[in-house]
Amino acid sequence: MKKILISAFVLMVSCSALFAQEQAETETMRKRNEADQRVYQLALRYNDLPVARMKLMELIERNPTNIRYQELLATLYFDSNQFTSAAVSAMDLLEKNDKNVAALEIAGYSLEQLGAFDRAMPYFESHYLLTGTLFSLYKTAYMQFSLDRFEEALNSANMLVKDAKSSTEMLNFTKADETTQEVSIKAAALNLKGLIYMAEKNVEEAQTAFMQSLELAPGFEMAQLNMRELRNSNKQ
Structure with a gap:
């Protein structure tokens, strides 16, 4: 009986010591995290x-389950124009x-x-599906066009035009003079x-699309230049 009591006492002391050690380690980590956050x-x-x-x-190494630190690192890379590092760190996040x-x-x-x-487009597609952000859908459409995926690009552009x-x-x-101008996403779509139809040699549809764009944004320089290029190429 005495042996059992002694064993139980030793076990209790061991557990208490282990708990105290874990608490001390947790407190040390908390203080290190706070110090690193202040330095950051x-x-x-x-x-x-x-x-x-x-x-x-x-902080990431010490707190592998806290994705906020990895988000901050990816953002810091992006804001510093370190696009390769930003892309890799963001893709690491997406694996989680x-x-x-x-x-x-x-x-x-x-x-x-x-x-x-080709690698960027799926991320914009996923972002649009999750958030409904039209800018991401426009990016998707433009990249589909740039990759000669005209049918997909036209479908995405039509989705934009139909969205209120x-x-x-x-x-x-x-603009050509390096200034910027603001136009609606509908006009841009x-x-x-128009560019998609131009690439497909569909002059009539291209002209209609450029005219509709300019009706919405009469000073839209890019649409004006595209319309001029279409007319010049049609004369040749």
């Missing part, structure tokens, strides 16, 4: 991005959660900047339809 914020304040990235990597909206955006935009339209929100949501386009 200070590095951002002083625009010391290498230090900010290093602290985020340490393929519905992470921030990671889909970063992966899509980063790969677009790298010229990898496309008349009020806006896009920015760069109609211009894209």
Whole structure:
């Protein structure tokens, strides 16, 4: 009986010691996390991005299940125009959660900047399906067009034109003089339809689409230039 009591006491002491050790380790980790977060914020304040990235990597290593740190790192890479690193870090995030909206955006935009339209397009498609963001659908349509996937591009452009929100949501386009102009997504989608029809040698449909685009946005320089190119090519 005495042996049993002694064994139980030893077990209780061992468990208490183990619990105390775990608590101490948890408290140490919490303090290290807080310290690293303070240094990260200070590095951002002083625009010391290498230090900010290093602290985020340490936080990621110490807290592998907290995806917020990895989201911050991917965003930091993207904002620093380090598009390869941004794309890879975002894709790592998507391996853990393929519905992470921030990671889909970063992966899509980063790969677009790298010229990898074929790899960027699925991320924009997924982002649109999850959020209904028309800008992502426009990006999808433009990339489908750039990859000569004209039927898909036309379908996406028609979806944009039919969406009531496309008349009020806006896009920015760069003009020849390097200034920007804002036009509705609907006008931009109609211009894209014109480009698709031009590529397919369908002059009549292309002209109709460009005219519809210009009716919505009379000063839309890109549509004006495309219309002029269509007419010039038709004269030859």
